[in-house]
Amino acid sequence: QVQLVESGGGLVQPGGSLRLSCTASGFTFSRYAMRWYRQAPGKERELIATITTAGGSTNYADSVKGRFTISRDNAKSTTYLQMDSLKPEDTAVYYCNANRGVEYWGKGTLVTVSL
Numbered sequence: 001q002v003q004l005v006e007s008g009g010g011l012v013q014p015g016g017s018l019r020l021s022c023t024a025s026g027f028t029f030s031r032y033a034m035r036w037y038r039q040a041p042g043k044e045r046e047l048i049a050t051i052t053t054a055g056g057s058t059n060y061a062d063s064v065k066g067r068f069t070i071s072r073d074n075a076k077s078t079t080y081l082q083m084d085s086l087k088p089e090d091t092a093v094y095y096c097n098a099n100r101g102v103e104y105w106g107k108g109t110l111v112t113v114s115l
Helices: none
Strands: 003-007 010-012 018-025 033-039 046-051 058-060 068-073 078-083 092-100 102-105 109-113
Touching: 003 092, 018 033, 018 092, 018 109, 033 068, 033 078, 046 068, 058 068, 078 092
Parallel strands: 010 109
Antiparallel strands: 003 018, 018 078, 033 046, 033 092, 046 058, 068 078, 092 102, 092 109
């Protein structure tokens, strides 16, 4: 059974950091590009970071460029999102996505940036 399980969300103060993890099972993780999306209350889901299968190339939305870093460990079937210099507008549910034409989604983890 295919699963993507996100973890690491929580409450953090502005300027703080969090590291999200997404662990995959049920498919060959190393063959899939991985993406992180987020959806803030009342807004559409937004693609924020992408990493290729071997991790050689990454891309970021302008809203997070320079603050967030996507990475992956194929031996652990896990992708990460390091989030630094967090802002209140980063508050959202964060989802990981595996993509190879066929897509798989996690259920999301909530990140709240507030005093």
